[in-house]
Amino acid sequence: MNYYLLVGLQLALQSFLPPFLVEAFNQTTSIDSVQVPSYDVVIVGAGWCGMAAARTLEASGITNYKILEASDRIGGRTQTVYEEIDGEIVALDMGTQWMSGGADQNPLYEFAVAANVSFVVDKYKTNVYQSNNTGLIPGADDDGLDEVFDKYWYYYRNYRRKRRSNGRKDQPLAIVLRKFRATLTDFNERLMFNYIVKAWIGEIEYAAGSEDLSLYTFDEDWRLDDSNLTDSGFWLKDWSAVVNTYAEPIQNKIQTGAVVTQIKYRKASEFARVYYTNDDGEKEKIRAKKVLVTVSLGVLQKKMITFKPPIKKKQKIINRIGMGTGNHMWMFFDEAFWPENDLKSIFGDGEDRDNFAAYYNNLAEHGLYNKPGLMVPHMGQDAQDAEQRFRDSGDEDAYKEEVKELCMGPLRNMFGEDIPDPKYVFVSSWMTNPYTHGIFSFNKVKQKRNDKQNLRVPINNRLYFRGEHTSDAHYGWVHGAYWEGVAVAEEMAGELLE
Numbered sequence: 001m002n003y004y005l006l007v008g009l010q011l012a013l014q015s016f017l018p019p020f021l022v023e024a025f026n027q028t029t030s031i032d033s034v035q036v037p038s039y040d041v042v043i044v045g046a047g048w049c050g051m052a053a054a055r056t057l058e059a060s061g062i063t064n065y066k067i068l069e070a071s072d073r074i075g076g077r078t079q080t081v082y083e084e085i086d087g088e089i090v091a092l093d094m095g096t097q098w099m100s101g102g103a104d105q106n107p108l109y110e111f112a113v114a115a116n117v118s119f120v121v122d123k124y125k126t127n128v129y130q131s132n133n134t135g136l137i138p139g140a141d142d143d144g145l146d147e148v149f150d151k152y153w154y155y156y157r158n159y160r161r162k163r164r165s166n167g168r169k170d171q172p173l174a175i176v177l178r179k180f181r182a183t184l185t186d187f188n189e190r191l192m193f194n195y196i197v198k199a200w201i202g203e204i205e206y207a208a209g210s211e212d213l214s215l216y217t218f219d220e221d222w223r224l225d226d227s228n229l230t231d232s233g234f235w236l237k238d239w240s241a242v243v244n245t246y247a248e249p250i251q252n253k254i255q256t257g258a259v260v261t262q263i264k265y266r267k268a269s270e271f272a273r274v275y276y277t278n279d280d281g282e283k284e285k286i287r288a289k290k291v292l293v294t295v296s297l298g299v300l301q302k303k304m305i306t307f308k309p310p311i312k313k314k315q316k317i318i319n320r321i322g323m324g325t326g327n328h329m330w331m332f333f334d335e336a337f338w339p340e341n342d343l344k345s346i347f348g349d350g351e352d353r354d355n356f357a358a359y360y361n362n363l364a365e366h367g368l369y370n371k372p373g374l375m376v377p378h379m380g381q382d383a384q385d386a387e388q389r390f391r392d393s394g395d396e397d398a399y400k401e402e403v404k405e406l407c408m409g410p411l412r413n414m415f416g417e418d419i420p421d422p423k424y425v426f427v428s429s430w431m432t433n434p435y436t437h438g439i440f441s442f443n444k445v446k447q448k449r450n451d452k453q454n455l456r457v458p459i460n461n462r463l464y465f466r467g468e469h470t471s472d473a474h475y476g477w478v479h480g481a482y483w484e485g486v487a488v489a490e491e492m493a494g495e496l497l498e
């Protein structure tokens, strides 16, 4: 409708309509609302947090909401790719793989059952190899590793307690790790500890090096975990099927290919404005009483969305929290050359610390895939550099070749130069992906104790930030993202329904 015609109509109506009808007219046909679709809530991002928020709003009776999702699919960092391997289409999870906790603990369990996906009940079990094809580290079975870990844990807890009670500042976890390593006189114990640092404490568990992890808070995910989710769990195949099952009731509210670029949220205005580019490259604008931003911490750190006015205090918090780096690499072989037939095994090269990697054979060889293959969580600077080269060149084959070589190096060291190359290689690229910029968050040294709590406080009750990174106890996990979505939607619904 023509702007001047609309204003004229409004003025004319106001002169003879009763006030309550003028009010109703203004709500539905004011100039802004004619041109700009209005919602109670706009959710930015259709990962687990955004989807859980949407379903919770629905359950509270709030149906006037919309989800804007930048990529052409939903699920965010939960992504399955379907690849042909020896004539068979195989589901490979490039993000989330492990469902923590038992059936009664993980809130997504029921949706995995409804999606009819395959599970393998598992616990981490470890074989750790020496270098130069000389077999396992003597004593490095689960009991041996637990023993070394318990010694470390005792040392670490004392160190941390003393430092805290003396009022000393946080410091990188690396310092206590170095101090403890120096107390180990047994060579094999030192090798086992190398493995523990890499696989249980640092890069593989938290996607971060120990120089970045906080001495005081790095392990809050399981210290604050009152639901005991971290002790056990399931390996799952085809997480995207779980996503699609969960999203079914809200599918029609999701717009994919909608890249949000700016959010304006002036205090004086009743609505925030959300600007985005749709999948035809056109710019669009919508408005909402509340905007929930669920994009990853990495996306926020890279300032991929601009806010007006700027979110200065929140941005400082966002920059203080850590965002982890790494990728998943799947390799399938004609035959298994590793001796483990046991379902529960992880193995790495324990001696060569820099070239240390962990390989999961349990998914590929048994139960879920029935094919000889290894999944490698490929972390650290090498992974980051290789991905950046891929992003610069766009050459996917060269990227796969480079990552394959990086992942095969320690294997050749463990099992000899003659082991075969993989027949199929698939690798993710989460660090340079503009919609993720990293894999999951961690508690970084010098992060403040109340940072997450403050990040969760909405601005003007209009702009909300949530995602796995705002969870105190379950950051880095799908259930963390899910529970953050549920909590914030309950908060928003409470206010909207007041």
Ligand SMILES: Cc1cc2nc3c(=O)[nH]c(=O)nc-3n(C[C@H](O)[C@H](O)[C@H](O)COP(=O)(O)OP(=O)(O)OC[C@H]3O[C@@H](n4cnc5c(N)ncnc54)[C@H](O)[C@@H]3O)c2cc1C
Pocket (backbone or CB within 6 Å): 044, 045, 046, 047, 048, 049, 050, 068, 069, 070, 071, 074, 075, 076, 077, 078, 094, 095, 096, 097, 098, 099, 100, 258, 259, 260, 261, 294, 295, 296, 299, 304, 305, 326, 327, 328, 430, 434, 435, 436, 438, 439, 440, 466, 467, 468, 469, 475, 476, 477, 478, 479, 480, 481
């Ligand atoms: C390799 C890897 C392995 C993992 N393994 C496990 C595991 O085994 N178990 C487990 O529980 N968890 C695991 N996680 C963590 C888990 O996947 C995440 O914690 C969780 O998926 C995060 O959900 P979220 O909703 O907070 O964020 P996201 O999933 O990142 O959702 C945010 C959404 O926002 C969208 N978005 C970004 N920018 C914009 C924009 N400008 N406009 C609109 N939309 C935008 C994104 O595309 C995305 O869909 C893993 C993650 C990775 C990457």
